[in-house]
Structures are given as structure tokens and as C-alpha cells.
Amino acid sequence: MRIIDLRGYDLLHHGSLLLGRMEMNGIHIDVERGKRELAAMQEEMDECINIIMKHPDVKEWQHKRRKHFNPNSSDQVGDLFFRFLDFEMTKQTETGKPSADADSLLQTHHPIAKLILKLRQLKQAQDDIKDILSQTVGGYVHPSFHLHNVSTFRSSSSNPNMQNIPVRDSEMARVRHIIIPRPGNQLLEFDFKGIEVAVAACYTGDQNLIRYVTDPKTDMHRDVASQIFMIPPDDVPKPLRSMVKGGFTFAQFYGSWWKPCAEYMWKDIHENGYSISGIPLLSHLKQNGIGDFESFAEHVRSVEADFWGNRFCEYARWKERIYAEYVKNGYIDTFTGFRLQGYMRKNAVTNYPIQGSAFHILLWTLIHLQKAFDELKMKSKIIAEIHDSGLIDVFPGELERVVYIIQKLGTEYVRKVWKWIIVPLRIEFEVTEPNRPWSEKKPHR
């Protein structure tokens, strides 16, 4: 992997300076609240452990195995459920042992499965908070951000990693309670919507993909869901759309194929029982001749053939073209000035330039945002960056101005500089009240 020209050099040079500046700024931490959360989590964990250890199945396991049960050991948990209690093993680890991940455990419907998972969540949240507190000095933590670790020329973060702090799970999102703005300030988060898909449209020039990311009246995930489940586009329920988004469309973009996609979706629709205008999805499928996994998989196979053969045929051709280029030359070049070389699998070749360049749009925006802050003598500070989003500690009275500048830079100016961005970009903003934690961010406008 190397830089091929001044565009790439410039990004790394100014990008490094920016990330260094961010690192020096640091993030304000509510240390007292952190300590309270740790204590509260410990109590909840003790409660879980108590119930787990009292369960007759665990006691019997300890007796027969002549060992103290450790609920943090996935080896032991897997052994308990899938060997000792003989639940059906639906998933193996790479080395052939029964998997003890969240999915596998939930499928047992055993009363302590949920407790073990809750314990895992609490433990990780507690570890995250401990990790942050241990590296906080004078109320501020200074995470590292790097540009030299990732094969795609994305960034990474460590000590502590600010790029994988939980946000979806309500228990774990408690970690965000301790991340607060400077006194009197607000936290502003902005993120590029669907930027990887937008960048994929730029690289591939696929007319249908370009239309989907350009025309807000269209909806790719809804249309694909409509095709897979044979229902009118307007009848696609939101949760089903979102399942298809991750389980089929993105999986396909990343290089998956019909069989694993079909397995994932088939399992999901059995667990989550969607209904289409009052009719259970499974009955609806049966009415359309799909009554078992084999017929569903066969159908998904045909949807996949249409996906790459018709819907996104230019994307498919680009994938072949770029891979052939890599095989011939031993490298591929990105729009942002980098040469990707060395051993890459086919799926990597078709994904790296997209992933890297999507991040570079954010990086460019942040570099110029910092420049604006300096030139206008503004007091807001950039404090973190998460691949397609930025986190700003906003000084009182500067909020609207900061939002305006980000909007201008990230959706207009970047397109004047990088003509390869041939589709519109969209940014959404979320903000907290003054002095309130990151967990309380609300949509802005």
C-alpha cells in the first residue's frame, strides 16, 4: 500500500496534523458518573452471577465436570449448553467447537442463557468505562487516532478506541453517559448518510445505483425486499426492509452470495415473524409456492442473478474490470491518490477503494472544518471521528455556524475539489443540550 501522488500525500499530511490536534484537544469525561456507573453495573452483574450459579443445571455441570463454572468462558458455556445439556448445535466455531455467541445461546431458550448474555454486556460496558477512566487525566481523555494501520487507508483509534463505543444496545450505551462536552458546551455529531453506497456509485458508474442515491423518492432496500418477499414496494414493513438491507443487499455488495444470504434471511423470518398487511410472512410465501428452505434458497438465487445481471449490471462489470486490473498490474489506484497493492482477495479488491475513499470525504471535510475554526477564531473543537462521522465540542453560540460550515464543506465544496464525486452527499446532525452526555444526542432540525 502506498501513496501515489500529491492528493494522497496531502490527505495524509494534513490528516495527520488534524488527528494530532484532535488528540490534543481530548474529550471531557464525567468521572464521577463513571464511578457511579461502574458500581451500579457491578451490583447488576453480581445479581446475574448469583442466579446463574444457583441454577440446578449449572450445579450438576460443576459436579459432573469437577470444575467451578465460569460464565465468562465461552468454552465452558458452549460445553454446558451443547454437550452437557444437549441443545441442538446450530453453529460451530472455526475450530469445530460449539459456538457460544449470542445467537446460539438465545436459540436454546434456556432461562440462564439470557442472564449469561446480560452478564457479557454488563462486563463489556464496565470494561469500556474502566478503560476510559484509567486513561483520563484532569477530566480529559486523549484517544489516539491513526492513519497508518488500515489497509484501505481508513483511520483507526485506540487507547481508548473511540470508534467502537456501543450505541445500539440500551444497557451498553450507558458508556456514552460519561462522555460530556466541555463546561457550557454542546456535543454535535454529524454523519454522512450512506456514504459507502454513494462512493460505490462513483467508482462503478452504475446508472441504477446512481439513481438510487440521487433521487430521494427511490429506495433500494425497499425495492430489493419487495422482490425477495414478493410484496408490493409500499407494503414492505420497515423491520423487514432493514433486515434485507443487512442480510442481502449489503452482504451482496461486500461479496456474499445467495446461499448464506438465504440461510440468514430464512432463519430471521422464522424468529421475527413479520406480517404483510395482516398476513404472516410465512403464509404469504407459502401462497407463492415457497414452503421450505430449498424453494426459498432457489428463489433468492434467482433474485441474486437479477441483482447482478440486471439491477446493478454495471456494478457487476466494474467488479470484474477492477479485479482483472489488479491481477494484471498487481495494484489498483483510488480516486483519492493511493495505490493499493500486495495480496488481496477478490472481495477485498472490490471493496477497499470504496471504503477508503468514503472515509477520505470525511477526512477532507474535517481538515477544512479545522481550518475554518482557526481562520474564524472559533472556539469549538473537533474531538473524535468515526469513519463517516465527526464529533464536535461546540462552544456556546457557535452551533448554527458550525452546522452551516460542515454542510457547505461536506456536501458542496468537496464536490468542487473532487470531481469524481458524481452523486449528491447528505449529512445529518445530532446534538445534545449544554452539559449533557453523548447518550442524549437528538436530531438537529
Added chain:
DNA sequence: TGTTCATGG
């Protein structure tokens, strides 16, 4: 140290 599981994009 390799494996597994967790989180984020």
C-alpha cells in the same frame, strides 16, 4: 499466543 466474542463503521 491463538481463538472467541463483543463493539463500531
Added chain:
DNA sequence: TATCCATGAACA
């Protein structure tokens, strides 16, 4: 016909 890229912790 391998779902892309990371970091961190615990266990064995």
C-alpha cells in the same frame, strides 16, 4: 461462489 475494515478483553 469466503460478508469489507478495525480494537479490546478473557480464556486456555
